[in-house]
Amino acid sequence: MINIRRxxxxxxxxxxxxxxxxxxxxxxxxxxxxxxxxxxxxxxLVKNFKEYIKDNSFELYMIEYDNEVxxxxxxxxPEDIYKSDMSGMGEIRTLHIKKDYHHKGIGKYAxxxxxxxxxxxxxxxxxxxxxxxxxxxIKFHEKMGFYKTKYDLEKTIDGAPSFVMEKDxxxxx
Numbered sequence: 289m290i291n292i293r294r295x296x297x298x299x300x301x302x303x304x305x306x307x308x309x310x311x312x313x314x315x316x317x318x319x320x321x322x323x324x325x326x327x328x329x330x331x332x333l334v335k336n337f338k339e340y341i342k343d344n345s346f347e348l349y350m351i352e353y354d355n356e357v358x359x360x361x362x363x364x365x366p367e368d369i370y371k372s373d374m375s376g377m378g379e380i381r382t383l384h385i386k387k388d389y390h391h392k393g394i395g396k397y398a399x400x401x402x403x404x405x406x407x408x409x410x411x412x413x414x415x416x417x418x419x420x421x422x423x424x425x426i427k428f429h430e431k432m433g434f435y436k437t438k439y440d441l442e443k444t445i446d447g448a449p450s451f452v453m454e455k456d457x458x459x460x461x
Contacts, residue, residue, distance in 0.1 A: 290397045292361065295341050295348040302350065302357040304333035310384035318421045319446045327446065346381060347405070351398050359385035359394060363402045366415060370439040370452055378411030378457075399432050407457050414457055420449045429453050 295303060308328045312321060333340075341348050346364030350357050362381035366374055380402045385394050406414050416434070418425050426436075433455050440451035 289354060290394055291352040291355075292349050292398060292401050293352065295350050295360075297338050297341070299350050299357070300334040300337035301330075303337060303348070303360055304328070304330040306357070306360050306384055306386060307333065307382070310386065313387045314384070314422065314425075315419060315446075315448060318419070318448045323446050346379075349398075349401075351385065351394060353389055353392065353394055358389040359383070359398060361398050361402055363406055364409070368417065370415075376410075376412035377454075378406035378409060378414050380406075380414060380416040383416075395428060396432070399428075403432075403455070403457060412457055414455045415452050417450050418453055420451060426453075429455075433459065 308324060308330050311319065311324045311328055315324070346362050346367075349361040349363075351359030351361055353359075361383050363378060364381065366377055366379040367381055380399070383395065383398055383402065385398070403414060414434075415437075416429065418429065420440070430453075434453040435455070437452045437454050440449065442449045444450055
């Protein structure tokens with residue numbers, strides 16, 4: 289059974305470990321482990337977690353499967369302004385599921401949860417940044433009704449070119 293709940297202070301280690309390992313599993317070959325361990329340093333993430341979850345610009349959720357934390361989800365105000373008018377735009381900032389739990393419907397469930405929550409928060413559209421080499425994520429988001437936009441970055445902090453996908457939250461499903 290899948291359950292999604294707000295993150296709490298005692299979720300710091302699970303959050304940090306999932307984020308670090310998921311980046312390594314997902315982006316191996318085009319984002320260096322050195323960059324991941326620096327950007328998503330587990331000790332630093334744990335140390336700063338209590339303050340991080342107090343940020344009111346986004347909501348952080350823990351994704352559980354059969355009572356085990358297997359993923360993380362962040363949603364809310366866009367972190368990166370990529371066009372002049374971002375009014376009505378919410379963002380799925382992070383959606384990471386442990387590798388052993390892929391293909392169980394957890395990502396689809398979490399994505400729909402994020403869309404429903406962004407609607408509750410009053411957003412009309414949703415965006416997310418995707419690495420150009422992450423073909424599985426591109427395919428997944430297309431199945432969920434997202435479309436590629438013209439907004440992209442060839443030079444990113446992690447060295448992996450990325451682009452934005454969007455979804456109208458009130459389109460016919």
